[in-house]
Amino acid sequence: MSKRKNNEKYYRIIEAATRVFAKKGFYQSKISEIARAAQVADGTIYIYFENKDDILISLFEEQMQAVLDNMAVQISGIDDPAKKLERFASTHLGLIEKNKDMAEIIQVELRQSGKFMKEYKNEKFSQYLNIIEDIIREGQEQGLFRKDVIPGVAKRAFFGALDEVSRCWVLSRRRRYDIRTVAKQISEYFLSGIKT
Amino acid sequence: MSKRKNNEKYYRIIEAATRVFAKKGFYQSKISEIARAAQVADGTIYIYFENKDDILISLFEEQMQAVLDNMAVQISGIDDPAKKLERFASTHLGLIEKNKDMAEIIQVELRQSGKFMKEYKNEKFSQYLNIIEDIIREGQEQGLFRKDVIPGVAKRAFFGALDEVSRCWVLSRRRRYDIRTVAKQISEYFLSGIKT
Amino acid sequence: MSKRKNNEKYYRIIEAATRVFAKKGFYQSKISEIARAAQVADGTIYIYFENKDDILISLFEEQMQAVLDNMAVQISGIDDPAKKLERFASTHLGLIEKNKDMAEIIQVELRQSGKFMKEYKNEKFSQYLNIIEDIIREGQEQGLFRKDVIPGVAKRAFFGALDEVSRCWVLSRRRRYDIRTVAKQISEYFLSGIKT
Amino acid sequence: MSKRKNNEKYYRIIEAATRVFAKKGFYQSKISEIARAAQVADGTIYIYFENKDDILISLFEEQMQAVLDNMAVQISGIDDPAKKLERFASTHLGLIEKNKDMAEIIQVELRQSGKFMKEYKNEKFSQYLNIIEDIIREGQEQGLFRKDVIPGVAKRAFFGALDEVSRCWVLSRRRRYDIRTVAKQISEYFLSGIKT
DNA sequence: TATGAATGAGAATTCATTCAT
DNA sequence: CATGAATGAATTCTCATTCAT
16 A cells, blocks of 8 residues: 555556546446556556555545645634635635546545445545534534534535536536636525524 | 336336336446346346336436426415425425435436436436526516526525435435425525525 | 148248348348238247248248249250250249249358258258259260269259359349340350260 | 457467357357357457457458469469369369368358348459459450350359359268369360350 | 237356466 | 456347247
């Protein structure tokens, strides 16, 4: 594990797989396609990854950690929970804008991960959602957000809104709206709803 | 097409497939499993469906039409756009509560339908989302909702919130919250946000 | 056997099968296609025929008997073996001209009959070829044909020549030569070769 | 294509397929049988061939080219068109004697190739027949053969005679006549017929 | 007899994974 | 480490044949 990550090929494969999975979907993607995209031999992939599932999981863990780290930095300097939520939204959408393939995989492939990867518990993704939950609790403690809001439900509502809008945004050719405008609108709706 | 729908086996296969797809996912589901679940021979499936893809599409069209019809009925008697949205939310979540397998398929399998079914345009699903958009426009025309809300974005935010919450609700074993309560909360957040 | 032949449907199926086999070949032809062409149900075919092989065999026996009977009549009035051969050629080609589908089946499908029908001995076809052999022997006895001609080989050479020419003639769209002219030429070549 | 031909397995599969197709016929031959006969895994066949049709076509093209080349050599040194035809006959029959399986395939399977391989135009086989046509034209130009012989018909008559005789010869267990004797007889008959 | 829906054995083909080089 | 040819298990789909109506 530690050894393989020191190797440039590991990342080349991860990146190739991200492109291929995003374009064709996990099941439609063939190992040989990923190998070609990464400019390695089919067999080489099995030096760095256990199997096909492992590529998807690794790819996800790898990128999700970066996303988590980045989000922590983005939010750290802000005190106001409302502003934090707004920043979460714009960071999330900004991320998707930069990294469409990864967004596609998170939204589509990972949704069904439970179906084919029994043992894989999507820990990183939960952590990501929990950032929202923590902000809401913080707001409630500071008396800024309504106490009757259920943080566990609200975090999903907020994320779901962001996610669905971004999916549409990613898929559409012509971008009618700037992603920042959209982020602002969504957090505004949501905040008006939960503010005291 | 007309003949096959008069047939009991057509629906038996649809129902079996709904269960199997929901449990294992489209690609992990084998025709022979669906056949066994429907208590028919493998070959019988091909009397009623072109191929595996066709099962998924038929299943979806069949159920989505029922969902659309039902939603139209639910909303028809209501005048207030705000109340309409609330009713949309509770109807949607109620539907999912009753029809978890189908909900699972719509949320997970159909998301990636574009990947493997080039020609299939998810028309029914668009119609469903457009119900929300229409309500929002109606509210704007009546001066009840803010004019700066972009209906095309707001419909996705609203649906995404509902969808994500319901996914979580469907997947979790223990149901901490009543689905009606959840529906009410989500539409409340959202309505506060878009009301003038 | 005797019962089934009294039935009009038996012949309808034979005729339909002749058309279908000729067009698509035995293995590419589906029972359901033959049934449709004969305007009967799939199952009905199995009332009149044992199985798919049996259709081909029956079709062949049925038609070959007619061909044999006809050839006997054509030749009976002629005394000169040379004239008999000429008549054989023109009758054969004339038959093919009238009955292209059957010709196609005899030439193509029956050639490989040995491969899939172990037990079927192509008795009628042997009889047909033996007409030629008998004529040659007759000619040799009358001192008209060379004694060193091996009748068993010559019959095949003569039939092969006719058969190959007719195959080409059947398959080609534009008919450059009249089939009678061709028949005459072939029997001429052959006769010059074997005449004393 | 160039890579696959350098490979020993490509030819091992071709040879195995020749044996299996000749014995059972194309449709009765199963990929797994060919694989077993070639001592490779089923999947290996698909590394070297597109599909089952492609095996038959490749096998045919491969061998037919050798046959064409060989025939060209055999005939090249001869001036007299009559002697050329005789050499054609003996070479053809000699080839069949050495290569019974291939002969069987050419005679039986390729006949029906038009039925299942729409796009495959049997170019090599036409070239082979045209050798005969060219010899006949040459003979006519030299005034050796009758001008009223239609080369396009005569080539088929000659080839058909050879082909039918050789088919019988290949199929029969006990070989009553030497193939050279037979070749001589057939070309004699035919030559007497077309000589001026 | 006639029907045609149902059956299920059978076959071609794919592709993740291995392993000798 | 890297390779990519070889493997063969697994899966979809076909279609001759049956049999209840």
